[in-house]
Amino acid sequence: MKRFALMLALVTLLGLVLRLYGVADQPLLSDDVLMAYSAGNYMERGVFGPSMPNHPNLRNILVHWSMGAFGSGAMSLRFWSLLLGTLGLPVLGLLVRRLTASETAGVLAALLLALDPVHITFSRHAIQEVQTTFWFLLGCLLFASAYGSGWRMKRAWLVPLAGVAFGLGLACKAHAAFPLAVCACLGLWYAARDRQWDELAVVIASFVLVPLAVFVLTYLPWFGRGYSMPEWVFMQRALASYTVAHQGNPMDSMTDIRPWLWFIKPLMGYGSFTTAGGGVSVNVAVGNPLVWLAVLPSAWVVFRRCLGQADSRVLLVLFAVCYLPLALSPRPIWVLSSLAVTPFAFGLVAIALMRLMRPGAGARLALAYIALVMLTTLLLYPLCTGNATKYAYLGPIVERLNPHEHDLLRGQ
Amino acid sequence: MTRRSLMALGIAALCVLALWYADASGRSARRGPDASEPRVLTANTSRELYALLSASGAHGARLVYLSAYLHFVPEDAAPESAVAGSFVPIPGHSLLRAYERGLDHTNFLWLLMQAGVARRVEHVLPPGKYASRMKDAEGVSGLWVRDGYALTHEYGSARVLSPAPMPPPGSADVVLLGIDASYMAHAGAEDVLGMIASSGMSPALVVLNMAVDNPDVTESGREALRALAPEAEALVGGSAR
Numbered sequence: 001m002k003r004f005a006l007m008l009a010l011v012t013l014l015g016l017v018l019r020l021y022g023v024a025d026q027p028l029l030s031d032d033v034l035m036a037y038s039a040g041n042y043m044e045r046g047v048f049g050p051s052m053p054n055h056p057n058l059r060n061i062l063v064h065w066s067m068g069a070f071g072s073g074a075m076s077l078r079f080w081s082l083l084l085g086t087l088g089l090p091v092l093g094l095l096v097r098r099l100t101a102s103e104t105a106g107v108l109a110a111l112l113l114a115l116d117p118v119h120i121t122f123s124r125h126a127i128q129e130v131q132t133t134f135w136f137l138l139g140c141l142l143f144a145s146a147y148g149s150g151w152r153m154k155r156a157w158l159v160p161l162a163g164v165a166f167g168l169g170l171a172c173k174a175h176a177a178f179p180l181a182v183c184a185c186l187g188l189w190y191a192a193r194d195r196q197w198d199e200l201a202v203v204i205a206s207f208v209l210v211p212l213a214v215f216v217l218t219y220l221p222w223f224g225r226g227y228s229m230p231e232w233v234f235m236q237r238a239l240a241s242y243t244v245a246h247q248g249n250p251m252d253s254m255t256d257i258r259p260w261l262w263f264i265k266p267l268m269g270y271g272s273f274t275t276a277g278g279g280v281s282v283n284v285a286v287g288n289p290l291v292w293l294a295v296l297p298s299a300w301v302v303f304r305r306c307l308g309q310a311d312s313r314v315l316l317v318l319f320a321v322c323y324l325p326l327a328l329s330p331r332p333i334w335v336l337s338s339l340a341v342t343p344f345a346f347g348l349v350a351i352a353l354m355r356l357m358r359p360g361a362g363a364r365l366a367l368a369y370i371a372l373v374m375l376t377t378l379l380l381y382p383l384c385t386g387n388a389t390k391y392a393y394l395g396p397i398v399e400r401l402n403p404h405e406h407d408l409l410r411g412q
Numbered sequence: 413m414t415r416r417s418l419m420a421l422g423i424a425a426l427c428v429l430a431l432w433y434a435d436a437s438g439r440s441a442r443r444g445p446d447a448s449e450p451r452v453l454t455a456n457t458s459r460e461l462y463a464l465l466s467a468s469g470a471h472g473a474r475l476v477y478l479s480a481y482l483h484f485v486p487e488d489a490a491p492e493s494a495v496a497g498s499f500v501p502i503p504g505h506s507l508l509r510a511y512e513r514g515l516d517h518t519n520f521l522w523l524l525m526q527a528g529v530a531r532r533v534e535h536v537l538p539p540g541k542y543a544s545r546m547k548d549a550e551g552v553s554g555l556w557v558r559d560g561y562a563l564t565h566e567y568g569s570a571r572v573l574s575p576a577p578m579p580p581p582g583s584a585d586v587v588l589l590g591i592d593a594s595y596m597a598h599a600g601a602e603d604v605l606g607m608i609a610s611s612g613m614s615p616a617l618v619v620l621n622m623a624v625d626n627p628d629v630t631e632s633g634r635e636a637l638r639a640l641a642p643e644a645e646a647l648v649g650g651s652a653r
Contacts, residue, residue, distance in 0.1 A: 037507050045508065045528050053567045156416050160423050201420035209427035216434050223438035225569075226472015226531040226586075229431060231438075235568025238554070242567075245553050 004103040008093045008110060015089045015114030018381070019082055019123040024075050026124060026386040027281040029274045032077050035126035039063040046225040052127070054239045054246065058171035058218050059128035077126040085123025085130035088137055088343070089114050095141040096347045099315045104357060108350035111370070112291055113343055115377040118270075121285035121384040122336060125272075128172040133339045135169030136176040138162075140318065143183040151190045153199050159187065163206035167214025174243070175340035178322040180211060186314065246331065255401055257332035259323070262287065263295040263345070269383075270335040271401030282398055284383040285335055287342075290373050295345040298352035305355070312351060319344035442472040442531075444586045444616040451648040452618045454641065457625040458483070458520040462512075465529050465588065468617060474585050475521070475530035476577055476613065478604065479592035480541050481626070483521040484533070484571070487511045517626040525569060530588065534572040538598030542575040577611035589615035589647065593623040596636035605643055614649025 034051035041047040042060035062080040070076035089110045097106030113119055122129040142162035148154035162183065169176025187203035219232060227235070256268045269286035302316050323341045326333050356366040382391050388398050445451075445468035453468075455461035477483070508526060515523055524530045537545065546562060549555050555564045561574035572578055580587065591604065599607075620637055623629040 041507055047526055048567045050507065156419060198414045198416035198420065202416050205420040205423040209424055213427035213430035217430055220434060220437060223434050224441045225528050226442040227438045229435040234570060238565040238568045242554060
C-alpha cells in the first residue's frame, strides 16, 4: 500500500513537471484568449461564447474565478487545466487499482496518462478537455469505492458524491455522459441483482437527479438573463442540435477527424496555430504511437483473458461505451475528444502490460516498452509546449496538421 | 423506511429545490422599464434606440419588433485584436463594449440580446417578407417552421419570426414593443394598431424607430410612423417597474 502510494506520488510528480515546465511563458493560443472573453461574457452577462458557445459553462465559471484571484495572465487561464489535469493521474491510478485489484496496473495506467502528449497538451490549455476527464474519472472512482467485494454497496454516501462529480463533468463537456451511463447501469444492475430497492432509489437519485441539478446550477448566470426552466430545456435542445450538426470552425484542421482511426493510424493529432508578435506558436496534440497502437490489442487481451474477472470487464465496458459512440459518429470529431476515452484505454494497456511483467523475459520486455514510451514522449514533447517549429524532425507532423496555406517552418 | 430510502428522498428533495431555485432566480431577474420614464419613446437611429432601451432599466424582456428587416447580423465572434495571442495580461475581457462600437441598423436587435435587455426576440415581418424569407430558409439547420411562425435561436435564446405578433404566453412577462419605419411601407397605421391590439399584447414600453440610418427606409415610411405616434400610448400596458 505504501509502495503504491509512493509510486503514484512519483508518477503524479512526473506528470506535474511535464505539464508545468515553461507553461507560464508558452504563448497564449487564440483558444486561451477566447476562453478569457467567454468567461467574462458568461459571468457578467450570462452570454455564451465567443468560444465554443454550444458547450456547457463550468470552465467559464472556473476561469473567471482564477482570473479574479490571480489576474489575467497565462497561469490563471490555465490554472484549472493544470490542476485537474495533474490530479487526474492519481485518480486514474486509484480507479484502475480498484477495478483490477492490481497496484501495478494502477501505477502503469497513471504513468501512461502522465506521458500522453495529448493529455499533456490540453493540461497546458485553458479549454475544458482535461477538466472533463478529471471529473468523470473521479465519478467512476467514487462509484467504484462505494462498493465492497462482489459489488455489494458498502458506502452508500459515496454514490451521490459520484453524482456530483459526474454533474461537474457534464458541466464541462457532454463526454462525461458515457461513463455516467455505465456507472448508473451498473448501480441499477447490482441493486436489482441483490433486490435492494432502497439502494436502487439511491442510485437513481444520485445518477439522474444529482448530475442534473449540478448541471443546471452551473447555468445560474444564464438564468440571470431572465430565463425559466422551459426556456432552459429549449436552449439545451437547440444547442444539442447545433452540436450534432457542427462541422468545425474555419481554422480547424480537417485531418485526423475520424475517431475510429485513433488506435490504428499512428500519430493522429490536433494542431492549434497562433501567429503572434511576428512569430508562430504551434501546439500539436498527438498520441504517443507506442501506447495508442497498443490499445486495441490490449482490449483484445483483456476481453479474452479477463472474462472471469468482473472488475476488469468494467474497465473494458467503460472503454467500449465511451469510445464506440465517437468512433461511429458521422460528424467530424477531433483528437482532443480522445481524452474522453484514453484513460480507460490506458487502463487496458496497463492490464496487458502487467501480464507481461511477471518475472522473466516478459518483465524485461515490459520495462523496455515503458522506457521506449518515455523516450517517444520526450521526442514529441516540444509539440505540447508551443515549440514544435524549433525542431526539424517534427516538421512533417506539424505540416500535416497545419490548416494554413503557408509553410510555417519556412516562416512565409 | 431504511436509512438509504431516506437518503434517496433527501437527495431528490434537494435536487428539486435546486431546479426550482434556478427557475425562480431566472424569472425574478426580469425587470420592466422604470415607471418614471415615458412609456412611448421615439428614436431616430438604431444607436439611439439601443441607448434608449439599454437605459430604460428593462432586463430579460420579450422584445417584439415590427420591421421589414431582422436587424440581427451577429458581429464577429471576437475582434481580431482579441485573438492576436501572446499578449499577457489580456486587456478587459468583456466583448460587449467592442460589439457596441460596431452597432448599426443591421445588428441592433442582436446587440440588445447580447446586452441582456431582451432574452427573446420576436420579429414581426410584413406577410410578403415573411413568406419570401421562409422560402429562402427552407432546409436551414436550426430553423423550425411551425404553423404561422418560425422558431430559431441565438445559441439557445429563442427568436421567433412571424407575420403577426404572437399571442402572449400564459405567465406575466415583460414585453417591449418596437415599430420600425421600414414596416410602415407595408401596412397602414390603423392596420398596425389593430394587429397589435388583437394580439392581446400589453407592452410595458413602445419605441418607434425612424431608422434614419437605414438607407432602405423611405421618407413616406417615417411619415406614416410619425402619424402613428399619437395613438401609440394606447398600446402600452403594465409591467413597468
